[in-house]
Every structure is written in C-alpha cells, then in structure tokens.
Amino acid sequence: MKREGVAVIDFGGQYAHLISRRIRDLGVYAEIVPYWRWQEVLDDPLVKAVVLSGGPASVYDENAPQLPVEFFSNVTKPVLGICYGAQLMAHLLGGKVGPAPGGEYGRTKLVVKNSEPLFTGTPTAQDVWMSHGDQVVELPSGFEVSASTEHCRLAAFQKEPLFFAVQFHPEVAHTQFGNALLKNFVFGVAKAEVNWNITDYVSEAIREIRETVGENGMVLGALSGGVDSAVAAVLTHRALGCGRLQCLYIDTGLQRAEDEAHVRNLSKHLGLKIKVVDAKERFLKALEGVIDPEQKRKIIGNLFIQVFEEEARNLGHFDFLLQGTLYPDVIESGEGSASVIKSHHNVGGLPQSLGLKLLEPLRWLYKDEVRNMGRWLGIPEDFLMRHPFPGPGLAVRTIGPVKEEYLDILRRAHSVLERVLKEEGVYNELWQAFPVFTGVKSVGVKGDARHYGWVLAVRMVQSVDAMTADWYKAPPELLDKIASSLISEIPEISRVVYDITSKPPGTIEWE
Numbered sequence: 001m002k003r004e005g006v007a008v009i010d011f012g013g014q015y016a017h018l019i020s021r022r023i024r025d026l027g028v029y030a031e032i033v034p035y036w037r038w039q040e041v042l043d044d045p046l047v048k049a050v051v052l053s054g055g056p057a058s059v060y061d062e063n064a065p066q067l068p069v070e071f072f073s074n075v076t077k078p079v080l081g082i083c084y085g086a087q088l089m090a091h092l093l094g095g096k097v098g099p100a101p102g103g104e105y106g107r108t109k110l111v112v113k114n115s116e117p118l119f120t121g122t123p124t125a126q127d128v129w130m131s132h133g134d135q136v137v138e139l140p141s142g143f144e145v146s147a148s149t150e151h152c153r154l155a156a157f158q159k160e161p162l163f164f165a166v167q168f169h170p171e172v173a174h175t176q177f178g179n180a181l182l183k184n185f186v187f188g189v190a191k192a193e194v195n196w197n198i199t200d201y202v203s204e205a206i207r208e209i210r211e212t213v214g215e216n217g218m219v220l221g222a223l224s225g226g227v228d229s230a231v232a233a234v235l236t237h238r239a240l241g242c243g244r245l246q247c248l249y250i251d252t253g254l255q256r257a258e259d260e261a262h263v264r265n266l267s268k269h270l271g272l273k274i275k276v277v278d279a280k281e282r283f284l285k286a287l288e289g290v291i292d293p294e295q296k297r298k299i300i301g302n303l304f305i306q307v308f309e310e311e312a313r314n315l316g317h318f319d320f321l322l323q324g325t326l327y328p329d330v331i332e333s334g335e336g337s338a339s340v341i342k343s344h345h346n347v348g349g350l351p352q353s354l355g356l357k358l359l360e361p362l363r364w365l366y367k368d369e370v371r372n373m374g375r376w377l378g379i380p381e382d383f384l385m386r387h388p389f390p391g392p393g394l395a396v397r398t399i400g401p402v403k404e405e406y407l408d409i410l411r412r413a414h415s416v417l418e419r420v421l422k423e424e425g426v427y428n429e430l431w432q433a434f435p436v437f438t439g440v441k442s443v444g445v446k447g448d449a450r451h452y453g454w455v456l457a458v459r460m461v462q463s464v465d466a467m468t469a470d471w472y473k474a475p476p477e478l479l480d481k482i483a484s485s486l487i488s489e490i491p492e493i494s495r496v497v498y499d500i501t502s503k504p505p506g507t508i509e510w511e
Contacts, residue, residue: 001031001037002046002086002204002355003029003193004032004193005023005028005192005196006023006028006029006031006051006186007033007044007049007051007329007489008020008030008031008033008053009034009035009050010033010035011053011054012057014056016466017193018172018467019051019082019182020364021171021354021369021465022170022171022360023051023182024490026186026187027194027196028187028194028195028196030196035066036065039364043152044069048077049189049190049192050077050080051080051082051185052080052081053082053083056319057084059091060097060164060296061433063373063415066088072089074350076500077093077162077163078161078163078185078189078356079163079238080166083165083166083169084226087135093163095138096137097136098135098137099134100133100134100151101128101151104130104152105132106131106503106504107127107128107174108127108152109125109149109150110121110125110155111124111125111297112146112156113147113148114147117185117186117188117189118158118166118189119146119156119180119181121180121185122179123177124454125257126176126177127174127175128170128175128176129168129172129174130149131169135472136157139154139353140159143157144235144256145493150267152167158499159435163188164185171466173464173468174468175471180253198216201247201369201373202345202376205361206235209235209359209361211237213359215226218246218317219240219245219318220246220312220322220356220488221233221236221247221312221322222248222324223244223247223249223263223274224274224389225249225256225258225260225263225372225384225389226259226389227282227367227374227384227388228325230266230374230379232322232362232376233247233419234377235373236322236361238377245322246271246275246315246316247266247273247274247275248311249274249276250277250304250307251278252281252304252409253280253284254402255283256371256393256414256415257411257432258415262386264276269380270378279303279307282307282335284304284383285339286299286300286303286405287401288402290402291401292331293300293396295390296402300349300393300395304311310339310418320357320358320359321359321500322359323359323360324370325361334382366466366467367466368465387430387434388432388466390509394410394411395509396510397434397436398436398437398438398439399436399437399511400439401439404440406437409437409456412489413456413490414435415487416485416489417434417486418433420482426474426478429462430460431461431462432459432461432463433459435457435458436456436499437454438455438456440455441453441454443494446491452504453492454493454494455495456493457472457498457510458486458496460498461497461502468502468503469503471499471502473495
C-alpha cells in the first residue's frame with residue numbers, strides 16, 4: 001500500500017470499490033487488491049485491516065475466486081467479510097454455506113443481538129440492503145451470531161478480536177447505519193487513524209499523470225460537455241501545464257442542447273485548448289435503423305474512437321488519450337470479474353491502430369468525489385452540479401431507432417425539464433433527471449381535438465454514487481407542472497409517464 005490504511009480484497013463484486021470509497025470518506029486510506037494478491041496483504045505492514053468484498057460467485061463454484069485457508073490462519077489484522085466475503089470466511093474456517101431460499105434482495109429489517117463492536121451506537125432494529133443467493137447456514141467453531149433477519153439467521157457473526165462478517169452490504173446507501181458499522185470497524189476494531197482527503201488524492205493524481213506521461217509526452221483529451229471529462233482535463237492541464245494537452249469535443253449530434261456552449265466556456269474560463277469537431281451526420285448515419293441498445297453503444301464507441309484517430313493525425317503527434325472514465329462505468333462494463341450490465345464506450349481499451357495509450361486519472365472515483373476535486377481545481381459550481389449524462393448520449397434515451405426528429409424532441413424536453421426543476425428548487429436534490437423517448441404513440445386531446453402524439457417518460461432519481469438509486473418521490477404538484485410544461489411546449493408529445501423503478505432492479509438509464 002502507498003500509506004497506512006485498509007486493504008479491500010476484491011472478489012469481482014459490483015460494490016468492491018464502493019467499500020473503498022466509503023472508507024476513504026471516513027478519512028482513512030483504502031486500496032483495492034485482487035484476491036490472488038492475498039499474500040501481499042498479509043505481508044504489508046501498512047495494512048491496518050482487511051475487508052473481503054462481495055462477489056457474484058458461490059463458494060462452491062468450480063472457478064469461484066478463493067483465498068487459501070492459510071490466509072485466515074496467518075492473518076494478524078482484523079478482517080471484515082461482506083456478503084460473498086462473509087460466506088468465504090465461514091466456508092474456509094469450517095462453517096457451512098447453502099442456498100438462501102428464493103434469495104434475499106433489497107431492503108430488509110435487521111435485528112441486532114450483540115451490538116459490540118460492529119453495531120455500537122446503532123439501534124437494535126435497522127434497515128439493511130441484501131443481495132445474495134447463498135448464505136451461511138452453520139457457523140465455524142468459536143463464532144457467535146450478532147444479528148439476524150427474518151430470512152437470514154446468521155446475517156452478522158464474529159469471532160473477536162480478528163474475524164467479523166455481515167451478509168448484507170453496509171457500503172450501499174440503502175443500509176441505514178452502514179457508515180456507522182464501517183466506522184466502528186475501521187476506528188473501533190482496527191484503530192486506524194485519519195490520513196486521507198481529496199487534496200491528497202489530487203496531489204497524488206497530478207504526480208501520477210506527470211510520471212505516466214513523462215517530460216515530453218503529449219495528451220489528446222476527450223471532452224463530452226459533462227463534469228467528468230472536464231475535471232479530468234483541468235486536472236491534466238494542472239499537471240502538465242500549457243501546450244501539452246489538446247482537447248477535442250466531438251459533436252455526435254447526440255448531446256444536450258447546452259453541451260457545446262459549456263465546452264466553449266471551459267476553454268474561455270479555464271484555459272483549455274479545445275477543438276470542436278462536427279461529426280453529427282456520421283453518427284446518425286451509422287445508427288440508422290439500429291434498435292438494440294448494446295449495438296448502439298458499440299457503434300457509437302467505435303465511431304467515437306475512429307473520429308479521434310482521424311483528428312489526432314490532423315493535429316499532430318500525441319502519446320495519450322485522456323478520458324473522464326469513472327468507476328461505475330468500469331464495473332457496469334464488466335471489467336475484471338464483474339458481470340456486464342451495459343457497455344460504456346470509454347471502457348475496455350483502445351484499438352492498436354489508434355496508437356495512443358490511455359490516461360484515466362478518475363478511473364477509481366465516483367461522481368461526488370469528482371465534483372469535490374473539481375471544486376478544489378476551481379471549476380464553477382453551476383457546471384460541477386450538472387447531472388450526469390451517458391457517453392452514448394441521447395441515443396440510449398431513445399427507445400428504438402435513432403432519428404433526428406426524435407433527438408430534437410428529447411433535446412427540447414431536456415431543456416424544459418431542467419428549467420422546471422430549477423424553478424422549483426429541486427434540481428440539486430436529484431442525482432439525475434431526464435426524459436426518455438419511448439417510441440410509443442398515444443391518443444390525447446389538444447385544443448378540443450384528437451391528438452395522436454408521442455409518449456415521453458420522465459426519470460428522476462436520487463443517489464450518492466450511481467451504484468444504487470431510489471426513484472424520486474416527487475410531489476404531485478411538481479409532476480403536474482413537469483407534465484403540463486412538456487405537453488404544452490412540445491407539440492409532438494401527447495402523454496407523459498413517470499418511472500418509479502429503483503436501481504436495482506433497474507439501471508438509471510433505460511438503455
């Protein structure tokens with residue numbers, strides 16, 4: 001490890017990096033380590049504690065990620081197992097793991113039987129977030145149960161002073177006292193000290209950019225108009241100085257109406273060198289007739305890289321391609337052992353023909369961390385608080401084929417929705433809010449006459465990090481204003497519906 005802190009051993013779970021993030025939020029350094037590097041964790045004197053992440057496998061699967069039994073017999077620092085990590089701990093120490101009847105997913109009520117030390121300061125009954133098909137059915141010798149749910153008798157168990165385990169996920173926002181549990185483990189059990197903040201991360205990222213790019217390396221930066229790519233560009237500009245970063249904004253025709261103006265403002269106020277490339281016709285032609293969302297993403301990603309390759313040759317010699325990739329992009333694309341949820345065009349490597357190495361200084365960060373970094377770098381607050389926008393843009397908010405007339409409706413709808421939310425003082429309460437072109441028509445009445453127009457869906461969610469999200473419980477008055485504004489200002493729309501699906505089971509975007 002680079003400094004004293006907590007090692008998170010990753011078994012390919014969707015939330016492994018979220019564990020690390022939560023611990024860093026406590027002010028303690030945390031680092032992800034793949035499970036096959038377990039010996040390094042045992043040997044490293046800077047490791048104060050170990051967390052075993054969740055994962056999609058069963059401990060009985062032939063190719064399941066494993067630790068050897070000697071890991072547990074030789075470890076001298078506290079270990080917290082979460083979900084799969086808890087099952088693996090029990091399995092290797094002599095307990096039994098079996099299928100959870102029907103599985104257990106979502107919020108459930110936990111009853112604490114022994115509050116010390118993990119549940120110190122929390123109530124006896126509390127909500128936790130479950131997501132598992134297997135569970136521990138028999139404890140290893142010497143362990144005791146510390147909490148249960150209706151369907152999981154061994155929801156938390158321990159053998160002090162070294163071994164602690166929970167079947168639920170304390171790292172997700174839906175677990176009511178998850179941060180308290182992690183805090184109890186990190187400070188109460190492991191006796192870690194506060195040693196981490198965003199300033200440290202910025203300084204470290206700047207140093208790594210300089211080391212990676214070298215004294216003479218040139219960087220081509222991909223700007224999307226969103227927060228992530230802008231922060232990555234300003235950070236790299238800060239690291240390398242003037243003249244070594246050239247930014248490109250590819251106008252794919254799939255962006256929001258305001259995106260290009262925001263990009264030009266970055267050039268004006270933050271000193272970035274930006275070239276705007278008009279590639280709208282190429283992207284729309286490539287997407288003609290394409291319906292499958294994964295195919296859309298692949299087409300956009302491949303063409304995006306192709307345009308960059310062409311522009312890079314026109315602009316001169318470059319060594320690196322800078323992207324604002326965040327960790328949710330990486331794990332949803334199934335990198336490593338995580339399962340694929342949806343592919344992202346900025347994840348998965350580059351074709352050999354591009355001739356550029358990849359520079360992704362935000363790759364292990366989440367949106368709120370990126371915004372904090374942007375504040376430190378002096379990026380204006382109104383820009384930083386813009387809602388996240390998918391790399392493939394409005395193509396994945398258009399169900400069915402992508403046509404210019406549909407994109408035009410979406411752009412106008414997005415502007416109307418954003419204006420209403422800001423007028424009502426709600427915009428900054430939301431993680432994302434956006435319209436979806438459903439591709440479905442419905443009969444309505446406008447001006448006392450029959451109107452056969454498009455159905456538009458509105459999606460509004462609240463989240464901390466995009467790993468999980470709740471649909472926004474909007475007051476009826478707000479929904480009424482949104483619907484009436486969209487229908488009255490966009491003649492093509494006849495009906496507005498509201499999406500009330502959380503993540504999971506849904507994703508934030510529709511495609």
